[in-house]
Amino acid sequence: MPPKDVKLRCPYCRHAGVFHPSEQSLDAGWLEQRRRTDGIVENIQCGAGIRICPNPDCRGIILVHVEGGKLVSSLPSELIDFDATALPQAILSSIEEALKCHAAGAYKASALMIRRVLEEVCKDKGATGGNLKDRLSKLSTSIIIPSELLAAADELRILGNDAAHVEAQAYDDIGIDESGLAIDMAKEILKATYQYASLVERLKALKKVAR
Structure with missing residues (x-):
């Protein structure tokens, strides 16, 4: 049987917490025998059940799969955490979709949604150029982005002119690592x-209240 309490980040409200079973939860448990690489056979206690988000404003329902007391997977999948503060709705929607694709193992789709996030940021801030790399370079003149980050970002295939085409070889080669790196880069941008601007304004407001 899976443990009663499971720690994870809610895919609905993004709060991390301890998820408890509901009173109606019926957990399933089973024992699996697996052979290790050294030939030794191990008995693995597995289980699945429904858990409820502890956030009273959410109470999302999650199906969890546990092996050996450790969470293996959840449905909906646990998402990479990110800060949604001050993001325009269109950009927020795009990055949320990118994270959901990544969590579902759809890494190509996730990378393309991150490309869309970056395109939307450039459009919102009026950064122009012949391609996405040029637009990001233009964007860096109005916000503080480490030059090393942009230089290293050139290695990401999603920034190329043809990265959005399904037939492109660069697109076909995108996997979990590049998808994750693209998300990390987008979060920093x-x-x-x-x-940063939102934080500065909040700090200034705090100073006014203090007076």
Whole structure:
């Protein structure tokens, strides 16, 4: 049987917490025998059941799969955490879709949604150029982005002119690592573009209240 309490980040409200079973939950448990690489056969206690988000404003229902006391997977899948503060709705929607695709193992789709996030940021801030790399370079003149980050980002295939085409070889080769790196880069750009300014304004407001 799976443990009663499971720790994870809610895919609905993004709060991390301890998820408890509901009173109506019926857990399923089973024992699996697996052979290790050294030939030793191990008995693995597995289980599945429904858990409820502890956030009273959410109470999302999650199906969890546990093996050996450790969470293996959940449905909906646990998402990479990110800060949604001060993000325009269109950009927020796009990055949420990118994270859902990544969690579902759809790494190509996730990378393309991250490309869309970056395109939307450039459009919102009026950064122009012949391609996405040029537009991001233009964006860096109005916000603080480490030059090393943009230089290293050139290695990401999603920034190429043809990265959005299904037939492109670069697109076909995108996997979990590049998808995850693209998300991390986008989070830093979003932070620099929208959230530093929001933090500054909040600090200024705090100073006014203190007076």
